[in-house]
Amino acid sequence: MTAAERRSMWAVATxxxxxxxAPLTVITLVGVLHLGGGLWQILLAAAAAGLLHVGASLAGRRPWAGYGCAAVAMLVLAVTPFPGWSPSVLPSAACFPLVLWRLTTLVPVRSAVAALAVAVTGIVFTELVTWARSLPGVPGWTRPAEGGLLMLxxxxxxxxxLAARRRREAGLRAERERLAAAVAGERAGIRRDLHDVIAHTVTVMVARIEAAAVTxxxxxxxxELGDIAETGRDAHQGLRAMLSTLGRAAPGGPEAGATEPGGTEPGGDPRPREVPIxxxxxxxxxxxxxxxxxxxTYAETGERRPLSLSAEVAVVRTVQEGVTNALRHLEPPVEVAVRLHxxxxxxxVEVRDDGGRTRRGGGGPGTGLMGIRERVHNAGGTLSVDDGDDGWVLRARLPTKEGA
Structure with a gap:
């Protein structure tokens, strides 16, 4: 329930x-007057009843002010002598637990406990005062019974x-977590798309410019071509820094909250579908x-089998990541062999490079391999990376629909 809905309910309940x-209280006070109650007693009880209703009205926006008014009114009723019974059982006295309810749902738990302690103390005081004024012949059990009923x-x-408050807080936490997961998923999706598409394109562009500069x-x-290639590398480093920032913002790692096609986000919302690859x-x-x-070079052996959409995306992205890493980290000439069996x-899926002339220095590790590992794992496969003397080998095994 939202805060606006709670305010609306209180605006109706008051x-x-x-x-x-109020009418029931008026009828009760008229009856007490006919039973021998003094006029000053009736007027004092009526004033206290009016203060209870004022407290209920205030509690909507100022719960402590409303509770203070209601508590003072109950104290006035407690010290007002009535023939044979406690004035705290006036119908308008029901405004007090109503105000206590409102206060408990809004203030910190410690403050709510203090408010309850005030209420319990007031009930005990009221019943002690009423017991001291009891007329002869009044059964002794009436005071404890009345006090027990009020306490209950x-x-x-x-x-x-308090239970309603905790349910509301649990609902708010669940909503915050759902929104946080949605934001993390959106950020991870943006980061992944930037890495898989833009970063790959920039890397290929720089590699081709370098090749043109050599030839x-x-x-x-x-x-001029060397300057353009250097600018492209700077742009790629800036992109990687931005991707790193996006990755840190998502709880649980660079790919936390990443979505696969056809799934659902926490809370039941449909996940955004990727463009089929x-x-x-x-x-x-x-x-x-x-x-x-x-x-x-590219070679494919064996009879192609049907794959799930997530597995097919993982195959393409694994190839893309392996080739991109070879072009980015190795000085040309470079040979890269892509094989699908x-x-x-x-x-x-195997992406193997020959190590190039040498490895480029600097740049630091990226998050692409972690993203690919996440994709392959979500598709039910495994990923391995071998760093040998003769180059890198990126190998992924993904189940077909027949083997899933």
């Missing part, structure tokens, strides 16, 4: 209490208010990455 309890009403109402015979053109796009991907200094139960 007028109902006024309309129902007040304490049970307070406990119910050109014009010194000015070579310098086909294995048929791999040859074009390899062709765009190749240059005179970057030999990228199909069996009835699984497809094996």
């Amino acid at each position: 007028p109902v209490a006024h309309v129902v309890l 009403v007040v304490v049970s109402g307070w406990l119910a208010a 050109t015979t014009d010194p000015a053109t070579r310098r 086909s294995i048929d796009a791999i040859p074009a991907l390899m062709a765009s990455a190749a240059s005179p200094l970057h030999a990228v 199909w069996s009835p139960a699984e497809v094996t």
